[in-house]
Amino acid sequence: MGTVTLITGGARSGKSMQALKLALPYQRRFFVATGQALDEEMTARIEFHQTTRPPDFQTVEEPVQVVAALERLGDRADLVVLDCLTLWISNLMQRREMDGTILAEADKLAAALKDASFASIVVTDEVGAGIVPTDHAASRRFRDLLGWTNQKVAAVAEQALLMVAGYPLKLK
Template sequence: MIRMGTITLITGGARSGKSMQALKLALPYQRKFFVATGQALDDEMTARIEFHRTTRPPDFQTVEEPIQVVAALEKLDKNADLVVLDCLTLWISNLMQRHGMDDGPVLAEADKLAAALTHAPFASIVVTDEVGSGIVPTDHAESRRFRDLLGWTNQKIAAVADDVILMVAGYPLKLK
């Protein structure tokens, strides 16, 4: 069981088992919250969100918050033993849409999240994608920008995390 006030970052590629690992680590906790950052902007995302809603264990209370993640965590302050935040990848994408081409506010939000997680009285499990291991998207500046912003955010959260887990083909590798 993860100790109260600790932070676990789970990263890996698409369909590597990140969310399932987060739910597995959450099993022993009583008051569990799931902060979901996805937005149903098209039919495919709507279906993904519905799948996650129906397959999430019923002992989780779900908070759907695509932008104001820090505020959502602060509201859970006295009510949670554990919060799973899934995922930073969609959150960064949402912040990019809100802030346009200005990286400053996006990275400031990442700093605020790192601080909020550090001071939270509950255990946190944060899920994110590892997007820096693939091909550099040379034809799309926005894709490179997203990859960079998510990479920097992942580093900020990993720096304050007690544990960092890399998921590969459904298997966790402890990095920190």
């Protein structure tokens, strides 16, 4: 079974760059991207990530069926970078999935990562460190679902890093 590394932190803290740095020693590298180009800003973000990713990564774009995408990689990968849980949870919410369904998918993801034959680096955002968004129920729901999902993945991870200003702080 492969190892699992969770990388969390705030926006533009260096999470994705740290994931790519940790991926360097591996040969057969895959990148599972959950982002969708739904507007100009997101299109630009995706293009930035594509240009900074080494060309030998094979990219799988999968905004919702992340567990199935990982399972399809099977013995083809030495390492998978999953970037990111934040957008994955947002995508599930946009499909109007119920909280129980989303958390069940998070459980399936944690199990799939733990049982995978390849190493995994999972990127996510830390969104629970700020104030509670009292005026927006959807924002509170998102914050809670992502926080619970992050905990599930961190529980199966051998290593968890918090990125701050481009530097990793070891949590686990």
